[in-house]
Amino acid sequence: xxxxxxxxxxxxxxxxxxxxxxxxxxxxxxxxxxxxxxxxxxxxxxxxxxxxxxxxxxxxxxxxxxxxxxxxxxxxxxxxxxxxxxxxxxxxxxxxxxxxxxxxxxxxxxxxxxxxxxxxx
Numbered sequence: 648x649x650x651x652x653x654x655x656x657x658x659x660x661x662x663x664x665x666x667x668x669x670x671x672x673x674x675x676x677x678x679x680x681x682x683x684x685x686x687x688x689x690x691x692x693x694x695x696x697x698x699x700x701x702x703x704x705x706x707x708x709x710x711x712x713x714x715x716x717x718x719x720x721x722x723x724x725x726x727x728x729x730x731x732x733x734x735x736x737x738x739x740x741x742x743x744x745x746x747x748x749x750x751x752x753x754x755x756x757x758x759x760x761x762x763x764x765x766x767x768x
Contacts, residue, residue, distance in 0.1 A: 649728055649762040650735045656722030656755050669749040676745060683738035687726035735759055
C-alpha cells in the first residue's frame with residue numbers, strides 16, 4: 648500500500664534550518680523499512696512564485712501569485728510504501744517523534760492519506 652504524508656507547516660520556515668542530527672536520524676529511519684519505505688519525498692519552496700489552477704462549472708481559471716498570507720502551508724511530502732494503515736501510523740509517529748527530538752523548535756502537522764491504486768500503479 649502506498650501513502651502520501653503531507654507536512655503542514657504553520658510558519659513556512661520560521662524554525663530555521665534543520666539540525667545535522669536530524670539528517671542522521673532520517674538516515675536511520677530510511678534504513679528501517681519494517682513499517683514503511685520512502686519511495687519519494689521532497690521539500691516545497693515558499694509559495695512564490697506559483698499559481699492556482701481551478702476548474703468550476705466547466706471553466707478553467709488561473710491565478711498567479713502573490714497569494715494572500717496563509718495560516719498553514721504544505722512544506723513537504725513523502726510517498727511511503729507500507730504494509731498496512733496501522734504500520735503507516737507507526738511510521739508516521741516515528742517520523743514526527745524524530746523531529747520532536749532533533750528539531751524541537753519546529754511545529755508541524757503530518758497528514759497521512761492512502762494513495763488510490765489505479766491501472767498504472
